[in-house]
Amino acid sequence: MGEQERPGWWRETVRGRGTAGNPPNRFERSWHERDPEADDPDRAEPDAEPAPATEFLPDTSRSIVARNDSPDIPFEASINPYRGCEHGCSYCFARPFHEFLGYSAGLDFETKILVKHDAPALLRKALSAPKWTPTPLSMSGVTDPYQPVERRLRITRGCLEVLAEFRNPVGVVTKNRLVARDADLFAALAADGAAAVFLSVTTLDPDLARRLEPRASTPSARLAAVETLARAGVPVGVMVAPVIPGLTDHEMPSILAAAARAGARHAGYVPLRLPMAVATLFEDWLERHAPGQKEKVLGRIKSLRSGKLNDARFGDRMRGSGALAALLDTVFQTACRREGLNREKLRLSTAAFRKPDPGGQLRLFD
Numbered sequence: 001m002g003e004q005e006r007p008g009w010w011r012e013t014v015r016g017r018g019t020a021g022n023p024p025n026r027f028e029r030s031w032h033e034r035d036p037e038a039d040d041p042d043r044a045e046p047d048a049e050p051a052p053a054t055e056f057l058p059d060t061s062r063s064i065v066a067r068n069d070s071p072d073i074p075f076e077a078s079i080n081p082y083r084g085c086e087h088g089c090s091y092c093f094a095r096p097f098h099e100f101l102g103y104s105a106g107l108d109f110e111t112k113i114l115v116k117h118d119a120p121a122l123l124r125k126a127l128s129a130p131k132w133t134p135t136p137l138s139m140s141g142v143t144d145p146y147q148p149v150e151r152r153l154r155i156t157r158g159c160l161e162v163l164a165e166f167r168n169p170v171g172v173v174t175k176n177r178l179v180a181r182d183a184d185l186f187a188a189l190a191a192d193g194a195a196a197v198f199l200s201v202t203t204l205d206p207d208l209a210r211r212l213e214p215r216a217s218t219p220s221a222r223l224a225a226v227e228t229l230a231r232a233g234v235p236v237g238v239m240v241a242p243v244i245p246g247l248t249d250h251e252m253p254s255i256l257a258a259a260a261r262a263g264a265r266h267a268g269y270v271p272l273r274l275p276m277a278v279a280t281l282f283e284d285w286l287e288r289h290a291p292g293q294k295e296k297v298l299g300r301i302k303s304l305r306s307g308k309l310n311d312a313r314f315g316d317r318m319r320g321s322g323a324l325a326a327l328l329d330t331v332f333q334t335a336c337r338r339e340g341l342n343r344e345k346l347r348l349s350t351a352a353f354r355k356p357d358p359g360g361q362l363r364l365f366d
Helices: 097-100 107-111 121-126 155-166 177-190 206-212 219-230 249-262 277-289 291-304 323-339
Strands: 056-060 065-067 077-079 112-115 137-139 168-176 194-198 234-244 266-271
Touching: 056 121, 097 107, 097 277, 107 112, 121 155, 137 155, 137 219, 155 177, 168 177, 177 194, 177 277, 194 219, 194 266, 206 219, 206 277, 219 234, 219 249, 234 249, 249 266, 249 323, 291 323
Parallel strands: 056 112, 077 137, 137 168, 168 194, 194 234, 234 266
Antiparallel strands: 065 077
């Protein structure tokens, strides 16, 4: 995208952020565009519009369990302690969800984080309800439950404490090494076949990871978390996700090998797709960080997605279609066999589910 083609919301790279501005919300009829003079140090006031700091806003949702009936998603129920994600991954498919809240899928998504402070209490209420049928819950159905603020707020840990008390199974996917902090709770659940954790690894190149996922843990730190969880007896795996054709796809075998060395037993992958505003945001990212590879990357994404940057059809959206999709799957399956991954099917059990004794809470580690 040439200089003259840049939209009005576009900015130069913002340090520590994955996107460079706020594209218009597709549900809104008007929007604010930044004054370009505010970026000119010779004309702007010294404190004019600094790079946006993160705001943490209360989410007053009255329920915590979300349901889906998508045939290509391996869980029916999920919980999300946060909406929006400070990791700032430039390609995140969840960005358009922020538009339902009246925000932009761009910088708003990574700087306006809605926090469900009552999530553990809401989860306890849901699991205690007479109508609750034990079912595996996914933590990360939309955004990462271990984004940086979790270190301070501990809302995800509070939810895990409830799940461990009820012995309700849970699966987590995250890009943050902070997940290893909760190895004790995952191990307690894993003793009943009720826990699994996947670390998402896009690349092993720390510089590329910093540009793609500016506030997520480094690749080496994610692999260290795999090792910690594996030592604790937690079924742990790696998601090579997203696979970015023309940029990171060649790393799939080395990522799987590194994960196996760290103790991973399971693996999965998802090729990149660019729904709605994410397409424009990622094109801008390529222009700023990998201009020489932009056309190749976009062309290969289209070859996976029936000539588009996103194909939302069930099944195809998770694997893609065509010759390149078949090649990626062959590389993945071959590498998994070589590294001993996915030898056994991962299943989460609800057999140990229990509700706390009305006369007093049951002990967690009895």
